[in-house]
Amino acid sequence: MENKELNQKLRYLIGLLAVIPLAIVLLLGLLVAQMLGLRINVDIYWKETANTANNSVVVTKPAEAKASLPTLWQAPDTSTIPQDEQGKLIRYGRELIKNTSAYLGKNGSVAKMSNDMNCQNCHLEAGTKPFGNNYSAVASTYPKFRERSGTVETIPKRVNDCLERSLNGKPLDTASREMQAIVEYIHWLGKDVKKEEKPAGAGILELAYMDRAASPEKGKIVYEKKCFSCHQLDGSGVPDTEKGGYQYPPLWGKNSYNNGAGLFRLSRFAGYVKANMPLGASYNSPLLTDEEAWDIAAYVNSMPRPDVRKTVMKNDWKNIAGKPIDHPFAPFADGFSEEQHKFGNFKPIIAARKK
Numbered sequence: 166m167e168n169k170e171l172n173q174k175l176r177y178l179i180g181l182l183a184v185i186p187l188a189i190v191l192l193l194g195l196l197v198a199q200m201l202g203l204r205i206n207v208d209i210y211w212k213e214t215a216n217t218a219n220n221s222v223v224v225t226k227p228a229e230a231k232a233s234l235p236t237l238w239q240a241p242d243t244s245t246i247p248q249d250e251q252g253k254l255i256r257y258g259r260e261l262i263k264n265t266s267a268y269l270g271k272n273g274s275v276a277k278m279s280n281d282m283n284c285q286n287c288h289l290e291a292g293t294k295p296f297g298n299n300y301s302a303v304a305s306t307y308p309k310f311r312e313r314s315g316t317v318e319t320i321p322k323r324v325n326d327c328l329e330r331s332l333n334g335k336p337l338d339t340a341s342r343e344m345q346a347i348v349e350y351i352h353w354l355g356k357d358v359k360k361e362e363k364p365a366g367a368g369i370l371e372l373a374y375m376d377r378a379a380s381p382e383k384g385k386i387v388y389e390k391k392c393f394s395c396h397q398l399d400g401s402g403v404p405d406t407e408k409g410g411y412q413y414p415p416l417w418g419k420n421s422y423n424n425g426a427g428l429f430r431l432s433r434f435a436g437y438v439k440a441n442m443p444l445g446a447s448y449n450s451p452l453l454t455d456e457e458a459w460d461i462a463a464y465v466n467s468m469p470r471p472d473v474r475k476t477v478m479k480n481d482w483k484n485i486a487g488k489p490i491d492h493p494f495a496p497f498a499d500g501f502s503e504e505q506h507k508f509g510n511f512k513p514i515i516a517a518r519k520k
């Protein structure tokens with residue numbers, strides 16, 4: 166009897182002894198996993214900061230980096246557009262930005278008054294994409310004085326500028342439901358931005374100027390590698406035969422933006438393309454070097470397009486000293502040529518202006 170009891174106790178003890186190393190192994194395993202987990206976190210965190218610093222959006226000290234990563238503007242959620250008359254107008258405005266050609270294009274249901282491009286072709290994701298030429302700073306900064314017209318411009322005036330230049334068309338009646346809808350939508354997008362403020366990520370990325378003139382020849386080589394598959398070798402794009410408008414919008418030729426448009430300025434084109442093209446690129450994962458962006462801009466903007474110097478542009482720049490350095494048409498307040506104002510080198514022009 167006694168022996169049996171002793172035996173059982175012994176077995177119990179041996180069992181317990183066997184469990185201890187098992188527990189230790191388990192604990193060690195957990196510890197290693199935890200450490201690995203930490204390592205993974207650290208890696209991701211470093212990649213993020215490296216990426217953003219690269220685009221000079223933010224410079225951070227490691228310890229504070231997480232807290233001060235750039236908070237770029239984010240559009241309000243469309244599900245919060247009110248369900249009333251005003252909301253209806255906002256939604257119509259958004260629709261007009263996305264599918265402009267269906268309403269105002271060559272076969273537009275409201276008016277036939279522009280080429281078949283959509284506002285969204287250049288103001289990406291209905292004017293909400295960071296550095297995708299978004300509208301985040303419009304409601305907060307207009308009305309504002311602009312040198313091009315030499316007047317204080319309202320939002321409708323600015324919208325009509327794009328209609329007459331970027332869409333190479335006619336202006337909308339300011340009192341029309343379409344204009345009111347576009348303005349309502351732009352106001353709604355910018356409703357959380359403080360007056361006079363320009364949020365991070367607004368508009369178009371500003372690229373550093375090169376130390377040389379941009380080269381159409383170099384740009385052609387890159388275009389024929391990275392752009393032609395969608396925009397075509399002849400720059401005419403690919404029409405959308407089902408929905409109207411374009412599957413891939415034109416970059417030059419009679420259906421493209423005219424030579425009074427914003428994209429005709431090299432810095433606007435280069436900055437837009439760097440942060441958005443080829444399709445899928447973004448400001449923090451660009452697919453072009455700065456030089457490629459400048460050179461493609463030079464190539465595309467040396468190809469033929471509608472000329473509005475004698476019509477739409479005839480009242481521009483009453484103050485010629487107010488022309489941006491990359492406005493490509495004489496007369497200028499400085500001694501640099503049209504060629505240099507169009508392609509660069511821009512650095513000597515900037516230096517001369519500082520004197």
Ligand code: HEC
Pocket residue numbers: 262265282283284285286287288298299300302303320323324327328331332347368369422426427428433
């Ligand atoms: C071919 C390209 C293109 C198309 C199409 C286009 N725009 Fe623009 N738009 C631009 C460029 C470029 C600018 C100037 C951005 C800058 O200088 O930062 C601009 C500027 C604007 C601005 C002022 C933005 C600001 O922050 O000051 C508004 C508003 C605007 N566009 C509205 C429209 C509307 C509405 C449409 C459609 C009817 C339209 N645009 C179509 C290229 C385009």
Ligand code: HEC
Pocket residue numbers: 283285286287289290388391392393394395396412413414415416422428437438442443444453461
């Ligand atoms: C995979 C197809 C694709 C490629 C490749 C591509 N794009 Fe685009 N591009 C688009 C689409 C689609 C739009 C219109 C976006 C929208 O409406 O949302 C666009 C719009 C544009 C616009 C503004 C609208 C216009 O027609 O003026 C420019 C400028 C532009 N692309 C330049 C380029 C350049 C330069 C390259 C080469 C570096 C390039 N794209 C490569 C598909 C492409």
